[in-house]
Amino acid sequence: MSGRPHRDILHLDLDAFYASVEVLDDPSLEGKPVIVGGSERRGVVCAASYEARKFGVHSAQPTATAKRLCPRGIFLPVRMERYRKLSDRVFEIFRRFTPLVEALSIDEAFLDVTASTRLFGEAERIARKIKTCVREETELTVSAGVAGNKLVAKIASDLGKPDGLMVVPRGTERKFLAPLPVGRLWGVGKVTREALRRMGVATIGDLSGIPSEVLAKKFGRHGVLLHELSRGIDEREVVPEQEAKSIGHEDTYPEDLVNVNDVQKELLSLAGRVAERLRRQGVKGRTITLKVKYHDFTLITRAVTLDRGTDDGGEIYRGVLELLRKTEAGKRPVRLLGISLSHLSSGGEGSKAQESPEQLPLFKSHPPERAVGGAAGLPVSREKKEKLNRTVDRIRERFGKKGIRPAALLDEE
Ligand SMILES: [Mg+2]
Secondary structure: OOOOOOOOEEEEEEOOHHHHHHHHHOHHHOOOOEEEOOOOOOOEOOEEOHHHHOOOOOOOOEHHHHHHHOOOOEEEOOOHHHHHHHHHHHHHHHHHHOOOEEEEEOOEEEEEOHHHHHHHOOHHHHHHHHHHHHHHHHOOOEEEEEEOOHHHHHHHHHHHOOOOEEEOOOOOHHHHHOOOEHHHOOOOOHHHHHHHHHOOOOEHHHHHOOOHHHHHHHHOHHHHHHHHHHOOOOOOOOOOHHHOOEEEEEEEEEEEEOOHHHHHHHHHHHHHHHHHHHHHHOEEEEEEEEEEEEOOOOEEEEEEEEEEEEOOHHHHHHHHHHHHOOOOEOOEOEEEEEEEEEEEEEOOOOEOOOOOOOOOOOOOOOOOOOOOOOOOOOOOOHHHHHHHHHHHHHHHHHHOOOOOOOHHHHHHO
């Protein structure tokens, strides 16, 4: 078609991830309808094994509904720490094949393997190798889609599930997409789908036959994008974490958080994880953003920009507490919390003005920082604290995430 450079993209997605981990840890669950997440009171399903899916159970479904559909289902609580640990191992495997790994979630990633093919063979072979490594090293199965762009790779991995490997050869993208419902395309939600239906569009093939100008007139800029996607054209790049504009983490809770102490505790844990991730990437962020989704799905974000970059969990947590005051957490039930840092810079830079090493005056109203384990009352120098953080990271690497945690999280078990 055009002079577009060709790319080899993989989309990798662990199959029924949480449920698979539960089966892995308790083989007696093998072949049974396992449903993870959700409690009696208010809960939604976080993951369902394929056996449970046969009953119509799926993630994001209210647990009550799942219980009705699958009364003999085995309902288990979410064990996020465990899933995270396995996810880290899987992502480590991904990174053996390319540094260009973009995580979409805990169990899903895009890999750009264009430059890796010389070393490891063609993209399909890389996908096979990754599947084998993941199975041998974690006993989990991952589905893979192999294509020339993100859109097609993702749809391919979805269609091949579970334990799938679907390759869409270059030049056949449009043919591959044509019979699929338009809802498969990115950005086609209920409203767009309904508008398209009224135009007589049901499949991606139908959509690709409509001139770009018509779609542009109807949907604006989004229409132009839709036109391209429907023809299997998608030029979005794989953005690895190092280059991402922000680094963060969020959790959806199986049960709404109603009291502010619980919210704070979760934020402390999130702040620590985000800080760890920043340090692992060797970057600091200046802008802290807090994301809160209330029980009714309304989403708000609050942000603050610091004088200089940070990769310290305590600093991030204090920033987030300030932001928390500008939310209704504690008054309205919260279903999701997220913390992210943007304005990233590498190493110790990211500062407008260098602060004195004795102080960490991000929020002038706060007393000087006391590092985890630091002698009470003694301000800890920035250098010392960074050294301490690195030590903590190393211990965590050796002993897992539970090796060292803020005291407030110790009763979490
Ligand atoms: Mg998955």
